[in-house]
Amino acid sequence: MVDLSALRSKNRLFYVLLAVAGLVALGGMYAVHMMESHGHIISGMNNQIVWGIPHVFAIFLIVAASGVLNVASIGSVFGKAVYKARAPLASLLSIAMLGGGLTVLMLDLGRPDRIIVAATNYNLTSVFAWNIVLYSGMFSLVIVYLWTMMERRMNPFNKAAGLAVFVWRFVLTTGTGLIFAFLTARQAYGSALLPPMFIVLSFAWGLAVFHVVQRVIYLWNEKSLDPAIQQRTKNLLGVFVIGSLYMVATYHLTNLYFSHQTGFEHFILLNGGSITNMFWWGYIVLGNLLPLLLIYTPGLGKTKCVIAASSLVILGAFAFLYVFIIGGQAYPLNLFPGYEVSSSFADGQIATYQPSLYEFLLGFGGLAIAFIITTVSVRVLNFMPQDKPYIAD
Amino acid sequence: MSDLNSQRRQFLKTTLGASAVAIAPGMLLYGMAHSKSAAASDKVRWGMLIDTAQCKEGCNDCVTACNKQNGLSGGTKPTDSQFIRKISIKDVSTGYEQSLPMMCQHCEQPPCVDVCPTQASFKRADGIVLVDRHRCIGCRYCMMACPYKARSFVHEPLTDQNPDVPRGKGTVEACNLCVGRIDNGQTTACAEACPNNAILFGDLNDANSEIALKIRSVASTQVRADLQLNTGIRYQGL
Missing domain, CATH: 1.20.5 (Single alpha-helices involved in coiled-coils or other helix-helix interfaces)
Incomplete structure (x- = not known):
């Protein structure tokens, strides 16, 4: 006998959640409207910190959107059954986060009304322009990939679609890293290490998001995840966290070796105030060390620990991007090496940045869009991982 | 009848x-x-030679003239546009101090043009780097890419614009080398305003122009020459 009252209250909860997310998304639209009518003066961004909190949210969502597909690739490309069962959910999350991230990125433009110009006047040398193709291509490819999984007649094309998505997302995250890698004159950027670093970061962030969403879906459906599967994906998260820590350490340590970069590194690692705190406490301790402890300490590593570790990895991602984007711009351009520099345009000074409420509204609006796409899709279509009782591989 | x-x-x-x-x-x-239907010619490369020895600390005449020419407020908040600014530099090892104007360096290989997704940042045939205000979507990637911090973003609605130099909220702008004045056969506003003639404007490609002759006879440098952008703005005495 089905308990109808429980079903009804769950139904109500679904609509409440949807309404709350809708309100948050509406808050984002309000921020866009305000920035449109008043200009970016109402944001905390200025001529030194030209990319702010909206970019932290947008880049997190886009990088995680690529990384979450790792779950799908391990299934479709490398044939692991446990992951294959999760490929539809991973693909859905990818579409949702890409949608949210791109919305934030687009609505933060000075002239979002002119977005069509990006298609009509294409600059072949611009990595931003490449990314427009990469993002829309990813969107379409993942939809096709989902189709090959969810429509039985399309199943034969699943392997090919999976491989295409696998290749595409590597190129896409490379493109995201290149946005910064191509900035020749900035101390924080202009390094060929950035694209691979973003790829490894995307693995960790994407899997962390996947863990959290999967947990919520299992709870909602009153199911419990097979501990053997949990164990496998938990260990994978640990490996990804160690991998990303390695990439970030290499990036900073190579910088420290070059004497012309030590000023910048001292700013980030030692005397950058909130930036330094965000790096050590936010990214290193909360975003890496604590998750690793939760994953690998004997006796820990159960469901709650994995979800806590994943949530911390997500928080750490925001801390990392804040340091990377805001800290990277706050450090002044080195126009005259060997000289002390000052001017009315803040040359030679560390820039200050006070993010405004509107920026956060826009950023959370993007998260809300990703949330709405996910919850509605999970309700109307079957994205629940269907594990076979026996794990074949 | x-x-x-x-x-x-x-x-x-x-x-x-x-x-x-x-x-x-x-x-x-x-x-x-x-x-004025004649298109800009690629035979010409407009540029400036700035003599830092002649540039006086505390003098801001070039900045004032530029602000007037381009209808800028002259404000110096982090959100205000500055097409040209005076920079004071001090050699860390010797303590030697200099003052110089800094603006868009009108690179031959401009990073801003490379990164612009919509071709709004472009280089005219005569070497002037400009922003097409009708194409700019305000992504600010050019501001990230510029090694000279030459570009500003219009953060607020504008009033009382100079009709010769239209600007637009939500778009990026920078020194345009007074392109309208150049097309009228005039020199740049900053060069004209400098009381010490520290700024010499002219055609770098014309072997007989004053600027080309001077660049051949005195030692001049490009700021961040290591980036090999071949700037149109050169400095003497740095």
């Missing part, structure tokens, strides 16, 4: 006069709009 004739003549005269009055402003505007 003669009365009829004179009436007809009067009618024809009035019609002709009215037609002339109706057409003349249009013809005049058409003529004005098309009088």
Whole structure:
């Protein structure tokens, strides 16, 4: 006998959640409207910190959107059954986060009304322009990939679609890293290490998001995840966290070796105030060390620990991007090496940045869009991982 | 009969006069709009040579002239546009101090043009790097890419613009080397305003121009020459 009252209250909860997310998304639209009518003066961004909190949210969502597909690739490309069962959910999350991230990125433009110009006047040398193709291509490819999984007649094309998505997302995250890698004159950027670093970061962030969403879906459906599967994906998260820590350490340590970069590194690692705190406490301790402890300490590593570790990895991602984007711009351009520099345009000074409420509204609006796409899709279509009782591989 | 004739003549005269009055402003505007139809030539490379020894600390005349020319407020908040600014530099090892104007360096290989997704940042045939305000979507990637911090973003709605130099909220802007003045055969506002003639404007490609002759005879440098952008703005005495 089905308990109808429980079903009804769950139904109500679904609509409440949807309404709350809708309100948050509406808050984002309000921020866009305000920035449109008043200009970016109402944001905390200025001529030194030209990319702010909206970019932290947008880049997190886009990088995680690529990384979450790792779950799908391990299934479709490398044939692991446990992951294959999760490929539809991973693909859905990818579409949702890409949608949210791109919305934030687009609505933060000075002239979002002119977005069509990006298609009509294409600059072949611009990595931003490449990314427009990469993002829309990813969107379409993942939809096709989902189709090959969810429509039985399309199943034969699943392997090919999976491989295409696998290749595409590597190129896409490379493109995201290149946005910064191509900035020749900035101390924080202009390094060929950035694209691979973003790829490894995307693995960790994407899997962390996947863990959290999967947990919520299992709870909602009153199911419990097979501990053997949990164990496998938990260990994978640990490996990804160690991998990303390695990439970030290499990036900073190579910088420290070059004497012309030590000023910048001292700013980030030692005397950058909130930036330094965000790096050590936010990214290193909360975003890496604590998750690793939760994953690998004997006796820990159960469901709650994995979800806590994943949530911390997500928080750490925001801390990392804040340091990377805001800290990277706050450090002044080195126009005259060997000289002390000052001017009315803040040359030679560390820039200050006070993010405004509107920026956060826009950023959370993007998260809300990703949330709405996910919850509605999970309700109307079957994205629940269907594990076979026996794990074949 | 003669009365009829004179009436007809009067009618024809009035019609002709009215037609002339109706057409003349249009013809005049058409003529004005098309009088400068010659496109920028790639035989020319406009540039400036700035003599830092002549540039005085505390003098801001070039900045004031630039602000007036481009209709800028002259404000120095982090959100205000500054096309040109005075930079004070001090050699860390010797303590030697200098003052110099800094603006868009009008690179031959401009990073801002490379990264712009919509080709709004572009380099004219004569070497002037400009922003097409109708194409700029305000992504600010060019501001990230510029090694000279030469670009500003319009953060607020604008009023009382200079009609010769239209600007737009939500788009990026920078020194345009007074392109309108150059097309009228004039020099840049900053070069004209400098009381010490520290800024020499001219055609770098014309072997007989004053700037080309001077660049051949004195030691000049490009800021961040290591980036190999081949700037149109050169500095003497750095």
